[in-house]
Amino acid sequence: SQTIHQWPATLVQPVGSPLSLECTVEGTSNPNLYWYRQAAGRGLQLLFYSVGIGQISSEVPQNLSASRPQDRQFILSSKKLLLSDSGFYLCARDRAYNEQFFGPGTRLTVL
């Protein structure tokens, strides 16, 4: 089956600390992968997408970066977290007919 894993599920970090969120995909090869951020009860903001290993496109200027070291691995990082980086981070991959399939998400709180 096609599954997306996200780690960790929840994270509380102090301002100025580094960040690394991991997304791994099973059951598919060479997927297009996406990172979204979501504020509570609101829509999704696309942060990054990747069409292959080492290929990253950024949608909005921000304090975050992304990397794709392996076909099925997508990592979201920051060198120094800001309060505004708090949110629910979702990894997704393409499915048929422009649909996207989402992972379970990571809740990040920056204090």
Added chain:
Amino acid sequence: TQLLEQSPQFLSIQEGENLTVYCNSSSVFSSLQWYRQEPGEGPVLLVTVVTGGEVKKLKRLTFQFGDARKDSSLHITAAQPGDTGLYLCAGAGYGGATNKLIFGTGTLLAVQP
């Protein structure tokens, strides 16, 4: 910049009532999806509409894609507490190497028993 505005933003109703959620844009989309998201989880796809004027039914849920492919609506008949959640519409553009989606602003629905 493509935007998808959803209305209402919040909706609290009693079990058994009907409701309609709207998703509007000034942009044309090749297809439009509706997702439902529960707290602490990722969104789950409900339906995809691809043809202008298309109507799809999923049990008590009816989805419509506008004739001009710029808007959509979701109608729920006889809402149940299990319908509670965040409803998101998402539009897909034309062409490109990816299926980048523009997500709507979200409608938070609470159905009281």
